[in-house]
Amino acid sequence: MEDxxxxxxxxxxxxxxxxxxxxxxxxxxxxxxDPVTWPINLRNSVSLLLNSQFAMFIxxxxxxxxxxxxxxxxxxxxxxxxxLGSKGFEVWEEIWPDLKPLVDKVMIDKESVLLEDMxxxxxxxxxxxxxxxTYSYSPVLDESGEVEGLFAVVTETTQKVxxxxxxxxxxxxxxxxxxxxxxxxxxxxxxxxIVEMANEVMLQFLGRTKDIIGQPLLAALxxxxxxxxxxxxxxxxxxxxxxxxxxxxxxxxxxxVRETRYFDLIFKPHxxxxxxxxxxSIFCVAHNVTEEVLIRRQLEENESDLxxxxxxxxxxxxxxxxxIESILDASFNGIYSLKAVRNQEGIITDFHYLFANKxxxxxxxxxxxxxIGASMLQLIPENKNNGFFDLFCRVLQTGKPVQxxxxxxxxxxxxxxxxxxxxxxxxxxxxxxxxxxKNKLAxxxxxxxxxxxxxxxxxxxxxxxxTEVIRNKEGTVIDxxxxxxxxxxxxxxxxxxxxxxxxxxxxNDPGVIDSPLFQQAVHTLNTGVPFIMQYFLxxxxxxxxxSVARMDKDRLINVFTDVTATKTAELEIVNSIERLxxxxxxxxxxxxxxxxxxxxEGELIDFRFVITxxxxxxxxxxxxxxxxxxxxxxxxxxxxxxxxxxxYKKTFLTGETQRQNxxxxxxxLDVYLDLMSTKIMDEVLVTFTDYTELKLTQTxxxxxxxxxxxxNANLEEFAHAASHDLxxxxxxxxVFSDRLKSSFNQLTEEQQNLFGRVDDAAQRMSLLIDDxxxxxxxxxxxxxxxxxxxxxxxxxxxxxxxxxxxxxxxSIKVDPLPTxxxxxxxxxxxxxxxIQNALKYSKKDEAPHISITSxxxxxxxxxxxxxxxxxxHYYHLIQVKDNGIGFDQEYAERIFQxxxxxxxxxxxxxxxxxxxxxxxxxxxxxxxxxxxxxxGQGATFKILFPAE
Numbered sequence: 001m002e003d004x005x006x007x008x009x010x011x012x013x014x015x016x017x018x019x020x021x022x023x024x025x026x027x028x029x030x031x032x033x034d035p036v037t038w039p040i041n042l043r044n045s046v047s048l049l050l051n052s053q054f055a056m057f058i059x060x061x062x063x064x065x066x067x068x069x070x071x072x073x074x075x076x077x078x079x080x081x082x083x084l085g086s087k088g089f090e091v092w093e094e095i096w097p098d099l100k101p102l103v104d105k106v107m108i109d110k111e112s113v114l115l116e117d118m119x120x121x122x123x124x125x126x127x128x129x130x131x132x133x134t135y136s137y138s139p140v141l142d143e144s145g146e147v148e149g150l151f152a153v154v155t156e157t158t159q160k161v162x163x164x165x166x167x168x169x170x171x172x173x174x175x176x177x178x179x180x181x182x183x184x185x186x187x188x189x190x191x192x193x194i195v196e197m198a199n200e201v202m203l204q205f206l207g208r209t210k211d212i213i214g215q216p217l218l219a220a221l222x223x224x225x226x227x228x229x230x231x232x233x234x235x236x237x238x239x240x241x242x243x244x245x246x247x248x249x250x251x252x253x254x255x256x257v258r259e260t261r262y263f264d265l266i267f268k269p270h271x272x273x274x275x276x277x278x279x280x281s282i283f284c285v286a287h288n289v290t291e292e293v294l295i296r297r298q299l300e301e302n303e304s305d306l307x308x309x310x311x312x313x314x315x316x317x318x319x320x321x322x323x324i325e326s327i328l329d330a331s332f333n334g335i336y337s338l339k340a341v342r343n344q345e346g347i348i349t350d351f352h353y354l355f356a357n358k359x360x361x362x363x364x365x366x367x368x369x370x371x372i373g374a375s376m377l378q379l380i381p382e383n384k385n386n387g388f389f390d391l392f393c394r395v396l397q398t399g400k401p402v403q404x405x406x407x408x409x410x411x412x413x414x415x416x417x418x419x420x421x422x423x424x425x426x427x428x429x430x431x432x433x434x435x436x437x438k439n440k441l442a443x444x445x446x447x448x449x450x451x452x453x454x455x456x457x458x459x460x461x462x463x464x465x466x467t468e469v470i471r472n473k474e475g476t477v478i479d480x481x482x483x484x485x486x487x488x489x490x491x492x493x494x495x496x497x498x499x500x501x502x503x504x505x506x507x508n509d510p511g512v513i514d515s516p517l518f519q520q521a522v523h524t525l526n527t528g529v530p531f532i533m534q535y536f537l538x539x540x541x542x543x544x545x546x547s548v549a550r551m552d553k554d555r556l557i558n559v560f561t562d563v564t565a566t567k568t569a570e571l572e573i574v575n576s577i578e579r580l581x582x583x584x585x586x587x588x589x590x591x592x593x594x595x596x597x598x599x600x601e602g603e604l605i606d607f608r609f610v611i612t613x614x615x616x617x618x619x620x621x622x623x624x625x626x627x628x629x630x631x632x633x634x635x636x637x638x639x640x641x642x643x644x645x646x647x648y649k650k651t652f653l654t655g656e657t658q659r660q661n662x663x664x665x666x667x668x669l670d671v672y673l674d675l676m677s678t679k680i681m682d683e684v685l686v687t688f689t690d691y692t693e694l695k696l697t698q699t700x701x702x703x704x705x706x707x708x709x710x711x712n713a714n715l716e717e718f719a720h721a722a723s724h725d726l727x728x729x730x731x732x733x734x735v736f737s738d739r740l741k742s743s744f745n746q747l748t749e750e751q752q753n754l755f756g757r758v759d760d761a762a763q764r765m766s767l768l769i770d771d772x773x774x775x776x777x778x779x780x781x782x783x784x785x786x787x788x789x790x791x792x793x794x795x796x797x798x799x800x801x802x803x804x805x806x807x808x809x810x811s812i813k814v815d816p817l818p819t820x821x822x823x824x825x826x827x828x829x830x831x832x833x834x835i836q837n838a839l840k841y842s843k844k845d846e847a848p849h850i851s852i853t854s855x856x857x858x859x860x861x862x863x864x865x866x867x868x869x870x871x872x873h874y875y876h877l878i879q880v881k882d883n884g885i886g887f888d889q890e891y892a893e894r895i896f897q898x899x900x901x902x903x904x905x906x907x908x909x910x911x912x913x914x915x916x917x918x919x920x921x922x923x924x925x926x927x928x929x930x931x932x933x934x935x936g937q938g939a940t941f942k943i944l945f946p947a948e
Contacts, residue, residue, distance in 0.1 A: 015049075030065055070869070072154065076091075117134060118134070138150070244266045262288070267283070270283055402420070403418075403421075461561075462488065463493070495540070525553070592627075594632065610683060632645070661675070674688060675688045788824055790819065801835060815853045843884060854876060876946075886933040896918070
């Protein structure tokens, strides 16, 4: 048992929580057995998994036994810790239909699989939730190239996907708001004022089409530069000040003709972000007031012209009036003029008609001449209460014209009018009306129909949408676009309404163009024959019943209902039967059912085969059909005497499941079987697994283990020889070299050089053996932790290196260091190697200065990258900084590797093992290390030790 525990520790060192759980778990209850019997590929894979900071898991063998590390543990939720050692398809049974095709591609086709942002509905906290994961599946192969297991690296991307979706929805909502706004809006971006967005109202005002979107302003609207708009825009962009101007005149090129239009303009700057002063775009709002300006000017011109005519042609007044009245009578609009009647206090009490054309007179069944001088309130009393009397008074008080629409209702009239009231002087107004009843009634009818359609769409239990087809140049239907859709459509399809209405049909469902559904829709469009069909929408995971009918030559109306529950029930019944038969026939284990055979006295004497799978039938070179109805004793006579029949009999009579391992060496067979019998209704289900090959392999493995133990003993003896015997020859080389050197009376310069090279080589060899032994001790890990005061360790190291420090005239500044849990000898060796390294690589013309500092920080505050889950852990940051020769930062990782040197042996002696030992010590203490340097400016070694 002690050997097994040691083996586990050696196989699966470290790994945090999951490492401890894997080492302490009783694996004998699984199909894998004790870890000492595991294949080397499995042990290596588990060791790699435990020592990785990425989320990883392994599914091993036919049962897909599950292993995982601490990073993946967080993704399991409440499935942890039961998932360890469980079967992968049981752990993730709710999403196994989604995962199995990927697993088969690895386990059967031996191919690696990478799938990004895969949508999975998992149940890890007691409820089903949509999640997104990026998976990488790779096969683990044995020496013969067969797949033994699946190695997976996984990252959860749920928050990233949801965040991206929300940003897109927010942007689309803003664009819809701008597009549907009743006023003209556009957005200009950058120094060239690129037209990023312009709604339909703005395009109509400018007399342009959507082609200008994406163009610079001067390319889309060249006349803008002549109007001075670019200077105004430059001022807004450069100063950040908003600009507003009522009745701004602009000459626009409308359909090739220059036309002056008037706008109420607002230019508002938009900054890069809330804290920025950089204007990236300008928000433009324009209200077209051209018609009001022209009316006002026309009235002013008419008034001026009329006054001039009165002054210049007094004699022709009656003739001109008759002429004007004839023109006004011929107008399709109603035109009349009113004169205010005031009391002694100057308050208006009534209005008298000064003029009325035939259109107005007909409304009250009078002639125009009969209305002149008549009281307005006597002819139309309703004007006192419907607000028109007060409106006329207000126009005279303010002197401002009014334009509006009214629903005028009297005993004889029920019409809609568009009217304009213009003050002539302080007592006179001219009123122009246009009967818009037909247009208004049509608009009301359209609005009522729209409201009815909206209510149908909103409250319908079915999804309703309208699709407009997209054709190529030849007129062939190649795609479609959704024009309208109700909210239930989003629920049924799983596609957000904004995306559904923005994208084409193929973009929302890439496979639909080549499907029978699309071809059927084209047929309905061509023939007008509607169709109904059921289909599975992959993205939404629903079965829908779709009814499609033609609206016109380019549009289809679609009505669809969720029939998932009904379809699922149907499919589950069929799938359950097929799955059961498939599992039974494809099972690697032998399976069959036995029906009891009784004699005349009612004694159970044998069993007959009912159903068998191919695996079992192969034992007697038969087919399942050939064994049906046959007695068991016919094909397996020995089972009546070797206890197998008694086992089945006990199961049938007592209902108790029986299981045993049996060496079946009879009836031409010599196999080891794991045999189990279970009573199902009036039959016995027998399942067995042939583990003959495993049994033989186990025997061979036991022999190999003995050989491995002998080999390990030999290696230990070799390590002992390396630590003691190898140093003795080196010592003798040094001693005999000195003796040989002293035996000569006088050495030539070449001889002295040769003896010097022998001494240097012997010293390097001795140093290398010492360093390799130190590294081998460090590589064995930390067997026991204790509280270590790093201040005491550093004092010891400085004392040991006192002579080297004095020789270099070095200074060492040490801040207070923490007390941590660790290995006393290894931590001393760490500081020894770092200070010795700083002394060795000091500058020749400058005394070494070494500073050692310490502070407590969170992982995310470190200057080098840590695993995400360590960002909130507390660490002791210890920095060892020197003013030596330094190195290029590109070698910051290389210097920690074994035998890696950045300088020649003639410049700086050493074995290239010291910093490799330093990193190994840091790793043994669950820490992190990094080096930072600039060539010629010293180096800083940063070490993180866990503070918790």
